[in-house]
Amino acid sequence: MEKNCQKILHRYNAEGGSVVSLLQDIQEAFGYIREDVVDWFSDELNVPASNFFGVATFYAQFYLKPRGKNIITACCGTACHVKGSAPIIEKLRMDLKIPEGEVTSKNGKYTLESVACVGACSIAPVFIANKKVFGKLTAEMADAMIKGLEKK
């Protein structure tokens, strides 16, 4: 951890970073915003930890909990909504056994999150599984998509 943090700190000082860019680097390196990492930077930079968490909780991009091994992003844009993304999201929630009010399944295998718009409205509804984009998704294709992830 120390080594990774030093690296991030070095970049921060070299490029004149900000709290946002620092948090982005932390998340990149550790997968989520770890409390002990934030405390380390808080001491190092003499910035209250509350400052970091204030920013982290403001933006949708930062996660305070570890995320699943496979990440499925559902686009919740207007076009996807009109084209019926909601029932597929519900189906995925059921199939992946993600508890109500959570985004990650209990076994830590899947995270299903929604994003405002990925900007691929022509091929709505759009889902992204581990950075691969699936367009014009139907319930059956969603099954195939999950099967593909399961194999890994």
Next chain:
Amino acid sequence: MPAKTRTRKSDLKSLTIRVCVGTGGLAAGSQDVIDEFTKQLKAKKIRATITKKCVNKTGCRGFCAKDVLVDVIRNRKTETYQLISPEMVSTIVENHIVNGEPVEKWLVGPEYHEFHNRQTKILLDQCGQIDPEDIDAYTAIDGYKGAKKALSMDPLEVIEEVRNSGLRGRGGAGFSCGMKWDFCRRTPATPRYIICNADEGDPGAFMDRSIIEGNPHSVIEGMIIGGYAIGAELGYVYIRAEYPLAVERLRIALDQAREKNYLGKNIFRTNYNFDIKIKLGAGAFVCGESTALMRSIEGKRGMPRPTPPRSVTKGLYDKPTALNNVETLANVPFILLKGADWFTSFGTRKNTGTKVFALTGKCKNTGLIEVPLGMSLKEIIYDIGGGVEKKRELKAVQTGGPSGGCIPAEHINMPVDFDSLTKIGSMMGSGGMVVMDDTTCMVDMAKFFLTFTEDESCGKCVPCRVGTKRMLEMLTRITEGRGRSGDIERLLELSDTIRLGSLCGLGRSAPYPVMSTIRFFRHEYEAHIHDGICPAGACKALRQYLVNEETCKMCGKCFRVCPSDAIVWEKKQFAKINKTKCIKCGSCYDACPFNAIL
């Protein structure tokens, strides 16, 4: 291109293959198509003999509904294929490239030409033609000439030219770009900054992403001109982290521009210094608002502050800052190069130039379109968009995203420009245009947008923070069949409170989707509240699926698509729906070829 070829028995002299690699194209599998072309051509030893780079990547050409689109330019003759998959590549290579006979059945149909011919492409003309990762491709089509010209002029002349062009901000409110620069320049404090707003958060809009992915240099050039005009030495591009491809292309373009001395110290051999930094957004819609965006660049929580002072006088780090949208900046090089008069020849008197729209939803030809401002909605949807899909009836068109409103079908002849849209209770926004048919429920639509704004409200102003939540609760209740009489009046009253009592654009426009749907579709709200019916059949809680045994042909299609095993069916028997298992997803309804599911 070298004319000599070693491919025997073929008249092949030159060859270029262009494959769309926008996000839409990539999702449809364009990378596999490119790899397949490269492999096949290599196997036939064509690639090596023609040119090193004969398989070109291009940006989005707009017609994403038919991706993957492939241009084969053989001996200077262009043929375009649609819906290409890797398996089809070998046939194209064999028949078309080697033997010179295009594969007729895969060529684009008349709707492709119709889709493009009715548009006026200025910005999008180059996207889809040039390689976005190659600066020379951009300079070959007069790229950076506008910036060169601007830098030989006085900054005030540059501002005057842009002001005369009547260019209005493409990001939403439509403020004059020239005036904004002028205000910024007149503020004595230094340093000044120019920011390109690429935080395209509107659900249903993707023109900024496509412009950056397809032609990133045009935005950089626009920023150089703007930076010079206002006297800034540093510019920022604030871009969404959700657009990884656009960020990557922009990074490449910036590096190339620095190499050519178009950015950096003494650019274009003048004494002007200018550079651009990329700042990644962290996912907050409110950061599209100017003061919030600047707080976010400073690394703070992106919350708006009261204006005035406007950001042109006190913006980023409290210094004068000009904030322009991607599309606005991409227009600037053209205005400098071709003159303000040329620009005003497009559009109408107060709405000059063209606008890029993302035409999506239940429309046949979805994609990115560019038309002169003032074109009628009807022309856009029917002539370019090809009308509503599945021959259904047009109900409404939603413009302006969560800040906009719905335009009902009876107003379809209205011109689309900044002022007309505002008059009808919608707005231009960033240019999303979502077509809705008779199966779209307007209450559900309003609820959808409120879900978005409620989630994105930064929480600073109470009317917005609490008001949108209460509004959403009411709308949810209505769509679940638990509406009460008086709900409509309560919604309208709350709309006024939120509209008048919030600081920023997000809050002030948050109730628009509700207000405009009540204004034009009040009967749908009433049907939900008083009769417990969703006229569009879209609200799940109010829907019951039944099989009509008179029209059911016992084909079993519904049985096969049902994701929750709720349909009981055997050969030569009517299908039955088990109501306790049914999740009301509507798959069976869509799948039934005989409309036997009600």
